[in-house]
Amino acid sequence: MKRMQQPYLDFLIITVLAITTLLFAFIKQETALVSVIWKLAGAAILLFAPGYAAVTAVYPRSKTANQTRPTDSDTSGQGLSGTERLILSFVVNILFVVSITTVLIFGPWGVNAGTVMVGLAMGGLVLVAVATVRRLTIASEDCPDLRRTTTRTLETLQSEFRLETTAGTVLNVAVVIALIGALTGVGFAVQQQPTGEQYSEYALLAENEAGELTATEYPTELTEGEEVTLYVQVSNHEKESVQYTGVVLLERTTPSDGSQTVTESTELDQFSFRLAKGESKLEQNTISPTFTGDNLRLTYLFYKGESPSDPTRETADESLHLSINVSSTSG
Known part of the structure; x- marks a missing residue:
């Protein structure tokens, strides 16, 4: 009964986003509301959600202050802090987008915003299922708490990005620009459907x-x-x-x-x-x-x-x- 109380809010949010993306991908009549919902759900799927599910499937534990090194029989992996999970999710999601796009290029479906978003949403649902199974294997107190993790991640980012030195300032700005550039480039590439299509x-x-x-x-x-x-x-x-x-x-x-x-x-x-x-x-x-x-x-x-x-x-x-x-x- 204790396992049923484990936090699954993050997986629920990803599932809702993925299903929403799939449903609205096949709606023929476009309206302003449909367009807004499609873009909001699609942005989360495109930039973050499947990568988060993949990272959580590999690293289901949340890093705590008194965490010990896992034993040889521990198959759930080393825990991650909120900041580590956030950064890895973005990076893995970019790789996931590239992988889906490559499959579509060599498949019969063609590469456009619709097919890429459908592929990402379906892949995200599969990864959520795997991550859910992985989370069932660990204790409830080791699971990431969405609210607490978000708060600590923001505090960590604020601490890490304090402008203490000129060199630190330049490095922080460069990291932010690189991340925004990478995400923007992926989004632009997906949204630009080839004219041949x-x-x-x-x-x-x-x-x-x-x-x-x-x-x-x-x-x-x-x-x-x-x-x-x-x-x-x-x-x-x-x-x-x-x-x-x-x-x-x-x-x-x-x-x-x-x-x-x-x-x-x-x-x-x-x-x-x-x-x-x-x-x-x-x-x-x-x-x-x-x-x-x-x-x-x-x-x-x-x-x-x-x-x-x-x-x-x-x-x-x-x-x-x-x-x-x-x-x-x-x-």
Whole structure:
């Protein structure tokens, strides 16, 4: 029963931070509140929490004034003071971030703020479980007390950083700058998602005779005024929500210097929707050709944001097209 009274507040805080980070990493709709909670929980996970769990798993004891050297049968390790545990936690956490990032680089997930934070949170939960098992093996009075440890650590830091000499002042300032620089560098590197990972994906699909959506069996022989249904699939792989606008054009083209020149164009439809980061949408689109001809071009233009007053392939962020033949209803 005595073990159940051991302090586990530090592990509880890390667990709440890790679970919060995981939950908010998969929330599609971003709001100001979600963003603030994500950043606060993420900052603790990024800078300190998993490292603290790892250090506590290896060194579960708290150093006390009358601590004796552990015996050969003692597997719980030498105790740490609050200051030692704090510094080691920061250092180990930096190594943990580097390790997670390396795994993501060589894995299929890619390196960005989301994947790194999820990896750190999951790793933190595993380390908390290990540290909890380790803490169960030691006496209650040897466990770190969060309130007492925090107070003593602040007092120790205040004592150690007293500006007694010029040399001591320079050394203290250098240590603080180095620590802040290291933590800032890690945070900046994680938050800067590589540009290669930011893109939007577009696809034009049609329904075949079996009722399945396909990217190969498109209707190509149409009649003027006939309604035909196609499907547009858009996937947002950007790091933020995006407003997409689609414009559907029917174009007549003629060959000119190895390319196609548009000689006639009419807008058949326009649609718009917003996607959160990581979200996809399948948009049904029904159009009717308004003029006839062979080798006409049915063009879908995609814009991030609003479309211009005169949409063209040159101004679009992406374009897809089909070659179709449109015959007259009179035969």
